[in-house]
Amino acid sequence: MTGATVPASLAAPPGGRAGDVLVRIEHVVKHFPVKSSALFRRRAETVHAVDGVTVEIRRGETLGLVGETGCGKSTLARCITRLYELTSGRVIFDGVDVSRFSRAELRPFRRRMQMIFQDPYGSLNPRRRVGSIIGDPFAIHGVAEGEDRKRRVQDLMAVVGLNPEHYNRFPSEFSGGQRQRIGIARAIALRPDLVVCDEPVSALDVSIRAQVLNLLADLQRDLGLTYLFISHDLSVVRHTSDRVAVMYLGKIVEIAPAHDLYQHPRHPYTVALLSAVPVPDPDVADAQQRIILSGDPPSPLDPPTGCRFHPRCPKAQAICAAQDPALVPHLADAPDHRAACHFPVADGEILATAAGAAP
Amino acid sequence: MTVPPVAESVPVRTESGSNPPRAIQGRTPWALVFERLRHDRTAVVSAVVVAVIVLVALGAPLIAQIVGHTPDAQFRETGLSAAGIPVGPSRAFLFGTDDLGRDVFIRVVYGTRISLLAGVVASVLAVMVGVVIGLASGYFGGHTDTALSRLMDVVLSLPYLVFAIALVSVVGPSLGISIAVIAFFSWASVGRVVRGQALSITQKEYVEAARSLGAGDAHIMFIEILPNVLAAVIVYTTLLIPAAITFEATLSFLGLGVVPPTPTWGNMLSESMAYYKVAWWFVVFPGAALLLTTLAFNLLGDSVRDAFDPRHDQTFAAHPDAGA
Numbered sequence: 001m002t003g004a005t006v007p008a009s010l011a012a013p014p015g016g017r018a019g020d021v022l023v024r025i026e027h028v029v030k031h032f033p034v035k036s037s038a039l040f041r042r043r044a045e046t047v048h049a050v051d052g053v054t055v056e057i058r059r060g061e062t063l064g065l066v067g068e069t070g071c072g073k074s075t076l077a078r079c080i081t082r083l084y085e086l087t088s089g090r091v092i093f094d095g096v097d098v099s100r101f102s103r104a105e106l107r108p109f110r111r112r113m114q115m116i117f118q119d120p121y122g123s124l125n126p127r128r129r130v131g132s133i134i135g136d137p138f139a140i141h142g143v144a145e146g147e148d149r150k151r152r153v154q155d156l157m158a159v160v161g162l163n164p165e166h167y168n169r170f171p172s173e174f175s176g177g178q179r180q181r182i183g184i185a186r187a188i189a190l191r192p193d194l195v196v197c198d199e200p201v202s203a204l205d206v207s208i209r210a211q212v213l214n215l216l217a218d219l220q221r222d223l224g225l226t227y228l229f230i231s232h233d234l235s236v237v238r239h240t241s242d243r244v245a246v247m248y249l250g251k252i253v254e255i256a257p258a259h260d261l262y263q264h265p266r267h268p269y270t271v272a273l274l275s276a277v278p279v280p281d282p283d284v285a286d287a288q289q290r291i292i293l294s295g296d297p298p299s300p301l302d303p304p305t306g307c308r309f310h311p312r313c314p315k316a317q318a319i320c321a322a323q324d325p326a327l328v329p330h331l332a333d334a335p336d337h338r339a340a341c342h343f344p345v346a347d348g349e350i351l352a353t354a355a356g357a358a359p
Numbered sequence: 360m361t362v363p364p365v366a367e368s369v370p371v372r373t374e375s376g377s378n379p380p381r382a383i384q385g386r387t388p389w390a391l392v393f394e395r396l397r398h399d400r401t402a403v404v405s406a407v408v409v410a411v412i413v414l415v416a417l418g419a420p421l422i423a424q425i426v427g428h429t430p431d432a433q434f435r436e437t438g439l440s441a442a443g444i445p446v447g448p449s450r451a452f453l454f455g456t457d458d459l460g461r462d463v464f465i466r467v468v469y470g471t472r473i474s475l476l477a478g479v480v481a482s483v484l485a486v487m488v489g490v491v492i493g494l495a496s497g498y499f500g501g502h503t504d505t506a507l508s509r510l511m512d513v514v515l516s517l518p519y520l521v522f523a524i525a526l527v528s529v530v531g532p533s534l535g536i537s538i539a540v541i542a543f544f545s546w547a548s549v550g551r552v553v554r555g556q557a558l559s560i561t562q563k564e565y566v567e568a569a570r571s572l573g574a575g576d577a578h579i580m581f582i583e584i585l586p587n588v589l590a591a592v593i594v595y596t597t598l599l600i601p602a603a604i605t606f607e608a609t610l611s612f613l614g615l616g617v618v619p620p621t622p623t624w625g626n627m628l629s630e631s632m633a634y635y636k637v638a639w640w641f642v643v644f645p646g647a648a649l650l651l652t653t654l655a656f657n658l659l660g661d662s663v664r665d666a667f668d669p670r671h672d673q674t675f676a677a678h679p680d681a682g683a
Binding site: 078081083106107110111113114115117118119122123124125126127128136137140141183186 | 563564565567568569570571572573574575578582583586587589
């Protein structure tokens with residue numbers, strides 16, 4: 001982290017210019033079939049986990065992805081890294097459509113997109129030594145063998161702030177934060193272009209979060225990484241992300257540069273989410289208007305028609321149930337601030353608390 | 360990407376730099392298992408018994424040389440009474456003699472070799488087949504799983520004695536056939552255990568991590584999943600060996616295993632059936648050897664299972680301080 005310098009084996013000039021599109025996903029849909037077999041009647045249902053998401057990730061940026069639990073954030077991440085087969089849609093990585101690639105065709109791309117997982121306990125094999133876990137990328141892609149591999153792994157451990165002498169330890173001998181560093185070392189081993197961070201700090205102690213976030217920021221600067229940063233913690237996303245996309249029930253409802261989204265939220269759901277962020281100053285907190293959404297998110301088995309947020313939206317009208325709004329700029333917004341809403345919230349507008357929201 | 364300055368005041372613990380002298384020694388899971396076994400009296404005693412049995416099997420020719428009897432030598436003058444009845448235990452024949460005047464002690468010693476060989480080789484074969492098929496079944500899932508699971512069900516539901524009798528009547532009895540039959544009827548139960556575990560481990564995040572690195576099926580099955588089912592496999596193997604030994608004895612008893620005059624515990628028991636009223640030693644010693652061996656292996660297997668799964672730990676109840 002702050003002290004360690006990036007060794008020569010890691011530092012290589014990033015390909016392509018910063019700012020151009022690294023990953024483009026188009027109309028990505030992921031449905032999971034659910035077989036519910038009542039004794040004699042068998043009906044097939046579908047979980048609409050991701051339902052038509054189009055988004056671009058630019059080289060060198062951090063794109064934040066926020067939303068409630070179960071809104072499809074992690075599913076979208078696994079669609080992009082092709083851990084899940086897409087139901088439909090395309091994933092274009094650096095100009096190449098990889099969405100229908102076979103496993104063999106995908107292998108060279110696996111080196112270029114890596115993932116950091118949420119659970120630092122579940123993502124490391126408890127029966128394997130840390131050195132061999134971090135060495136896996138080198139072994140799988142035949143990059144380095146024997147002593148060379150060991151040296152590279154120890155370099156990586158130093159880069160992420162672990163003691164290289166702990167090469168032979170088991171994951172159970174490390175704390176949560178250290179384990180997450182192990183996961184980060186594994187993800188950056190092959191110098192990927194894209195790192196998908198699936199809630200990388202959600203499972204960590206609050207005092208450790210800042211350290212891991214700083215490490216991620218340092219690595220991004222030194223290695224020219226592009227991040228897709230998934231979180232349900234808006235304050236974390238605000239500090240880490242250049243742009244933020246808000247997801248609700250399998251769809252992106254609003255996407256904008258981070259400061260823009262936090263200053264001028266357009267979608268009522270974004271407004272409600274932002275109002276739920278805790279404020280450390282009690283006077284400010286008291287003065288704040290909190291929008292409490294009634295009811296639970298609808299079941300992804302049977303999502304609402306039209307705008308998916310309409311059953312819980314304080315501004316919903318008849319058209320919201322009938323017509324799915326497009327993701328477009330509203331009011332005086334720049335073209336890169338888009339929201340999917342028929343009645344976008346104006347700056348300073350007070351949303352009635354849970355008014356008209358049917359459970 | 361910036362983080363609020365408060366983070367800067369938090370010292371970054373990199374674990375590098377000066378390490379205080381370590382009082383707590385990190386131990387691997389295997390070291391912990393071994394440590395628990397060492398403190399389990401049943402485990403130590405049964406391990407010693409197993410070790411002695413292995414030594415007896417290995418040193419059988421040496422023992423024969425010391426005693427001066429070969430397993431097939433018939434002592435018609437000293438080993439049979441005037442009426443042709445086997446003689447009981449004595450200094451010359453520690454375990455007495457059998458109906459042909461052969462030394463039961465030496466024959467039991469030689470029988471150990473067949474029993475262990477059949478038990479261990481058949482178990483290892485069964486475990487290898489069971490692990491590979493179980494891993495494939497649990498990892499690939501879907502149609503592969505359905506097909507392999509049905510195959511295991513079929514093997515487990517075959518009447519093994521009928522199958523063995525039919526096979527032997529075609530190809531003739533031998534040690535190789537015995538081992539093949541035992542392995543064939545044992546792998547499916549190993550496969551089921553491994554499949555169940557592989558099924559749940561396949562859902563773990565570290566398997567997903569390996570996939571996202573581009574790992575192949577073989578890497579995931581044998582490097583990610585196998586080490587996590589190894590504990591169950593080892594426990595199962597130690598319990599499979601005594602079962603295989605008994606299985607071999609059964610086959611020999613029925614004349615389907617190793618052909619006489621090669622001594623096995625099974626065919627000795629079979630031969631003794633006509634004499635048990637006049638020569639108890641002829642039945643008791645091979646039977647006791649079989650009992651002792653299977654008991655030792657079973658107790659060792661139980662202890663190994665407890666050591667791998669400390670939640671079923673009995674040592675607290677048995678601890679001498681616990682009752683005070």
